[in-house]
Amino acid sequence: MPQVKDWALFGWQGITLDVPLDWEIRRFHGTRSKGYARLEDGDDVRLEMRWDKSKGRGPSFTDLTDRHISGMMKKDKVDVERHTGLAKPEGKEVETYTVRPPETSLPPSYQMISRCPECSRIVMIRIPYQRGENIKAIVRRIFSSLQDHSYDGADVWSVYGLRFAVPDTVELDDALLYPGSIEFSFLKGHDRIELGRLAFGSVILERQTLEEWFEVFSKKRFKRMTYEARPQEIRGHQGLIAHGRLKRFGAMLLRFARRQRFHCDLWHCPVSDKLYYYAVLAGSRNHDNFVAHSARVICHPT
Amino acid sequence: MTAKDKAQKLDRDASLKAVPIRNQLAKVEELEGGKVRISVPIRETWWTRILQRLTKAPKYKKIELDEVGTFVWKQCDGNTNVAAVVDRLCKRYNLSHRESEVSLTQYLRDLARRGVIGLGVSPEHLKKNR
Known part of the structure; x- marks a missing residue:
């Protein structure tokens, strides 16, 4: 899916994203403050999203992402490549990276963690892709379009x-x-x-x-x-x-x-x-x- | 077919090629407005038999289908596969293909769980999904 003609707005629990038209929600659970949603295109899982609230004066965003990434590398033995400038949703602290599992049977994925200083929401997005598939442009648009809180109540x-x-x-x-x-x-x-x-x-x-x-x-x-x-x-x-x-x-x-x-x-x-x-x-x-x-x-x- | 076979999940291709088949033991009543009510025999076990004797509990459970449910039921003729039903649903109710597919597969699963229909899957697809 290197080219996407039609895009749609996906909105769920106060989070909105631009997604290809045929990516639709298939699984969800949780509440506005903490939850999970999965989008599929009919054949495969295309996007997974988790959200949570950062609690009080927690660690800095850099500490948070460092801890998350090193934990993932240790636990799942995955290879993580950090990106700079893949996406920067307005007004948010963001870390984007690619995760490559050692087993070739598991798909690699683009992932993003964001934290909003305004609403303290942490959103984690995972977009799996097939090896050899170039979806960077799609990922950039999806990540950049993230809105995680309402502006008018x-x-x-x-x-x-x-x-x-x-x-x-x-x-x-x-x-x-x-x-x-x-x-x-x-x-x-x-x-x-x-x-x-x-x-x-x-x-x-x-x-x-x-x-x-x-x-x-x-x-x-x-x-x-x-x-x-x-x-x-x-x-x-x-x-x-x-x-x-x-x-x-x-x-x-x-x-x-x-x-x-x-x-x-x-x-x-x-x-x-x-x-x-x-x-x-x-x-x-x-x-x-x-x-x-x-x-x-x-x-x-x- | 073992219980394990029954419980196995089908991939999308196999689900779309599956053929919904009506339960031959189900009784169908046509209602006003073109809707149908389906009576499906309750599976007999030792405790349902006791319960039926003690309480005169009905031997059939009744399921009333709405407009769209009736349309779907009528497509389950044993020849039409799920993909064809999705197409017909799209055309008839002006739905997007994705919405029809997701909602219909979920709905057919629900009908199958209630014993209203069964899903016929070819042996090749069963093997592929094993």
């Missing part, structure tokens, strides 16, 4: 062509990829954001209206809610907005204690032919901020 998430931003105070609860749909849910305490993209817009709307479909969909998805829905254009697309609250008697106490309100935007984007929903159940402290981020779901390229 919102984390950009971007996978499988779905791009959105949610407040950087929420934690990922679940992410599901299912044929035709991709869905995320985030939590902050008891407040929740759920959003998704369903890839059968016109197929669904052949037989029913958006309101009819939402009624069936919400019975399963938002079964604890009672709401009123009204049609409304959302970003120039046919859509509806639902407002409501938790419905059951048992939830009344919670309702009064937490004062949670339900809001859902649903729209059909004819350009991408997909249905999008963005739902919030939140108390007054977070409600408006969460709802405002609905505008950060990108349904089609502008």
